[in-house]
Amino acid sequence: MIEIPEAIELSKQICENITGKEIINVTAAESPHKFAWYHGAPAGYHDLLSGKLMGTARGVGSMVEITAGDAVILFSEGVSLRFHGEGEKRPAKHQLMIEFEDFSALSASVQMYGGLFCFKAGDFDNKYYKIAREKPSPLSEQFNxxxxxxxxxxxxxxxxxxxxxxxxxxxxxxxxxxxxxxxxxxxxxxxxxxxxxxxxxxxxxxxxxxxxxxxxxxxxxxxxxxxxxxxxxxxxxxxxxxxxxxxxxxxxxxxxxxxxxxxxxxxxxxxxxxx
CATH class of the missing domain: 1.10.8.50 (Helicase, Ruva Protein; domain 3)
Structure with missing residues (x-):
């Protein structure tokens, strides 16, 4: 499960390897999972994200938050994220696949449970996300x-x-x-x-x-x-x-x-x- 250290490490790796890439295709909910949660209809993720550039990522509590233009991609604690370079084998089953213009991709697979949320900035009213954004991280000076x-x-x-x-x-x-x-x-x-x-x-x-x-x-x-x-x-x-x-x-x-x-x-x- 993603917790504070993993959220920060994954975000760092996303910034180093994915930030700046153009999204050309998004496949969501192709492999059904009872405890994979989406924001709205996952079929709309492609239209929301296609053509946008992957922005920076950061850890928000046990979540990984990525900006993409006016949209946000948010993964919760139970999601396993993998980067796939051009020509590298990709998982047969996944709950979200984001493909880029250089033929690399980011896949997200849910283990026991997990959220794969894509939304326009400001449109996601989730109490856990809100609390995680508002409260100071134990790694911050504010957490004294x-x-x-x-x-x-x-x-x-x-x-x-x-x-x-x-x-x-x-x-x-x-x-x-x-x-x-x-x-x-x-x-x-x-x-x-x-x-x-x-x-x-x-x-x-x-x-x-x-x-x-x-x-x-x-x-x-x-x-x-x-x-x-x-x-x-x-x-x-x-x-x-x-x-x-x-x-x-x-x-x-x-x-x-x-x-x-x-x-x-x-x-x-x-x-x-x-x-």
Missing amino acids: EEYFDGIISAPENAGLSAKALLAAEQRIPGLGNGVLQDVLFNSTIHPKRKVKSLGDSDREKLYKSLKNTLADMTFKGGRDTEKDLFGCYGGYKTILSKNTTGKPCPVCGELVKKEAYMGGSIYFCPGCQKN
Whole structure:
């Protein structure tokens, strides 16, 4: 799934390899997917985008936003993006294919679920997109200790678990269940631990871990569980993920555990992260 580090890396790669190319053909919803979401009729994507130049891309929370003239192309967290050079094999099944004048292309395929939205700028009324655009990224200077304290000290959040606080309700757009695991590990906080039990030192550690872990993931091109625009895994080696379940913790040596929680999975070290 695309989260903050991957959204930034994909956007960077799009700017380096696709920006400035003219769109000549757009194919949408050719391979039906129950949980692929579009804006309006996907059959209208070609007329909306054809003839326009691909503009710049940026990460907006867990979304990748690309400008194209007066239009916007927006991919959400569950979409897999690939760049295809001239003559390179393209996927037989996809939910969106954008072809360019130099015979290269960008394909988008939905995994479990995902949004592939194309619209004229200002015409997309989506609360998740709006919130992600309005709230500061944890990588920004605006996301400082005072801002974070406003989240963690809100009375309505006292009874939440650490996972629920950070990765639910769009409190921090783009911070999902994937990057969450190492953020909590690096702060020695268990995913199920209640916010009201966190002392000042815990809160300080969590803030610093949030900023530093995300910065490290982004600097290294995303996590090693996710692929970039060319199908390569990110350079950040996850401490807690599907890749490390059952392996020794690099700090204390206890085996990394996986449990079902809040409709997903959590990974933790029972030695370093006490509940």
